[in-house]
Amino acid sequence: MDVLNENDGKxxxxxxxxxxxxxxxxxxxxxxxxxxxxxxHALMGENGAGKSTLMNVIFGVHRITSGKxxxxxDEVRISSPTDARKYGMAMIHQEPLTFQNLSILENIxxxxxxxxxxxxxxxxxxxxxIMDSLGISFDIHRKVMxxxxxxxxxxxxxxxxxxxxxxxxxxxPTASLTPHEVxxxxx
Numbered sequence: 001m002d003v004l005n006e007n008d009g010k011x012x013x014x015x016x017x018x019x020x021x022x023x024x025x026x027x028x029x030x031x032x033x034x035x036x037x038x039x040x041h042a043l044m045g046e047n048g049a050g051k052s053t054l055m056n057v058i059f060g061v062h063r064i065t066s067g068k069x070x071x072x073x074d075e076v077r078i079s080s081p082t083d084a085r086k087y088g089m090a091m092i093h094q095e096p097l098t099f100q101n102l103s104i105l106e107n108i109x110x111x112x113x114x115x116x117x118x119x120x121x122x123x124x125x126x127x128x129x130i131m132d133s134l135g136i137s138f139d140i141h142r143k144v145m146x147x148x149x150x151x152x153x154x155x156x157x158x159x160x161x162x163x164x165x166x167x168x169x170x171x172x173p174t175a176s177l178t179p180h181e182v183x184x185x186x187x
Contacts, residue, residue: 012037013058013089013167018067020050020057027053031067035167052094055169059091060084085111090165092173096152098144104131105140108158130158150181 013035020028027050035041043051056062058069060078068075071087078084081091098107105127127140136154144152153173160168174182 012072014070014073015058016068016070018054018057018069019065020053020062021065028057037166052171055091055171058084059089059169081111085163085165088164088166089169090160090163090167091169091171092153092156092160094172094175096149096156098147098152098155100145101143103141103143104138104155104158107144107155108140108162110159112159112163126162127158130161133161134158148181150177153177 015031015033018028018031019026031054033041043054045051053062057064058078060080060083063079069078070076076083076087078087084091099110102110105124108127108130109123124140131138131140134154134157136151136158138147138151144155147155156173
């Protein structure tokens with residue numbers, strides 16, 4: 001399947017003249033780019049250059065000071081991560097955002113469920129399939145509490161995969177891991 005031809009090279013996400021200020025400090029100034037299906041992008045720069053801020057603005061963690069975001073050609077307002085998810089985006093942060101007192105299965109589907117009747121066996125099956133596809137062999141019913149940071153990050157990855165996101169933003173997801181944990185995280 002050729003994703004680019006199916007989409008005729010049109011952007012999934014387009015950012016135009018995006019600016020972000022915190023008080024009088026300009027963190028982002030006139031940022032422009034397109035994300036087209038099938039492409040991989042990397043933001044590179046020194047600490048404090050605004051990479052995380054850019055992702056957090058697009059994902060709705062921070063509000064835009066000025067500029068525009070388009071999804072599938074339509075200008076959108078993303079005011080929260082819930083809005084971003086509605087437009088098919090997901091984000092893996094530097095620090096895992098797992099719920100310690102919930103099970104691995106519950107963490108995989110946290111934020112990914114419609115408010116409707118849920119078939120628990122179907123969730124178990126899908127959750128196990130996602131974990132198996134990542135080569136992770138945890139008991140999906142165990143609590144997250146006590147897992148290593150690397151293992152929690154794997155659960156974050158499983159959560160993003162369960163979201164069926166069209167665009168995944170990764171904000172240095174291995175920054176807090178040791179080299180050994182990094183190797184075990186990216187299977």
